[in-house]
Amino acid sequence: MVDRLPHEKGFHVSWDQLHRDARALAWRLDGRGPDDGAWRAVVAITRGGMAPAMIVSRELDIRTVDTISVKSYNHQNQTEPRVIKAPQSDIMGDGGEGVLIVDDLVDTGKTLELVRKLFPKAHFATVYAKPEGRRMVDTYITEVSQDTWIFFPWDMALQYVQPFRGTD
Numbered sequence: 001m002v003d004r005l006p007h008e009k010g011f012h013v014s015w016d017q018l019h020r021d022a023r024a025l026a027w028r029l030d031g032r033g034p035d036d037g038a039w040r041a042v043v044a045i046t047r048g049g050m051a052p053a054m055i056v057s058r059e060l061d062i063r064t065v066d067t068i069s070v071k072s073y074n075h076q077n078q079t080e081p082r083v084i085k086a087p088q089s090d091i092m093g094d095g096g097e098g099v100l101i102v103d104d105l106v107d108t109g110k111t112l113e114l115v116r117k118l119f120p121k122a123h124f125a126t127v128y129a130k131p132e133g134r135r136m137v138d139t140y141i142t143e144v145s146q147d148t149w150i151f152f153p154w155d156m157a158l159q160y161v162q163p164f165r166g167t168d
């Protein structure tokens with residue numbers, strides 16, 4: 001396990017923003033599959049990839065959806081990524097050709113590096129990307145700097161904030 005990462009900035013993503021960005025990802029992928037433009041299946045990298053994968057598969061009308069479970073972080077502490085659950089082998093075929101593998105973000109790229117080794121012919125798509133891991137992803141929507149921590153809507157709650165000028 002490594003030390004807590006030195007993130008200076010926070011990028012807070014609402015459900016609405018995530019929905020827009022995941023839709024934009026779907027539209028960018030539309031018609032770019034190897035089989036007359038079609039994709040055979042969507043595979044979400046759990047857990048963060050599940051909400052974007054649901055939106056992408058809905059937009060592109062892909063009904064075959066599976067998951068690969070990878071654990072890489074304990075809160076903001078990075079650990080060696082491990083595959084806890086693999087997708088069904090008949091869905092992945094030979095190297096994952098025609099399969100869209102979707103995650104919420106790529107940061108260092110270690111998670112995608114591991115999954116790419118397993119499915120080198122799949123297409124890797126994330127909603128957000130940081131520079132260090134960008135090389136691991138085929139399609140993404142928004143890039144943030146490496147020292148930014150992305151806060152997803154499922155990790156946040158609405159709460160009261162003090163007015164800028166404070167109160168008596």
Ligand SMILES: O=P(O)(O)OC[C@H]1O[C@H](OP(=O)(O)OP(=O)(O)O)[C@H](O)[C@@H]1O
Pocket residue numbers: 045046047048049070071072073074081103104105106107108109110111112133
């Ligand atoms: O590019 P990397 O540095 O490998 O980091 C990116 C991965 O880290 C997060 O997953 P996490 O392991 O925290 O699990 P979760 O999706 O279940 O929250 C995120 O959802 C990506 O899958």
Ligand SMILES: O=c1[nH]c(=O)c2nc[nH]c2[nH]1
Pocket residue numbers: 073105107148149150151152155
């Ligand atoms: O919620 C998250 N935000 C991030 O920026 C990040 N990087 C790796 N894993 C992450 N999880």
Ligand SMILES: [Mg+2]
Pocket residue numbers: 045046047048049070103
């Ligand atoms: Mg994840």
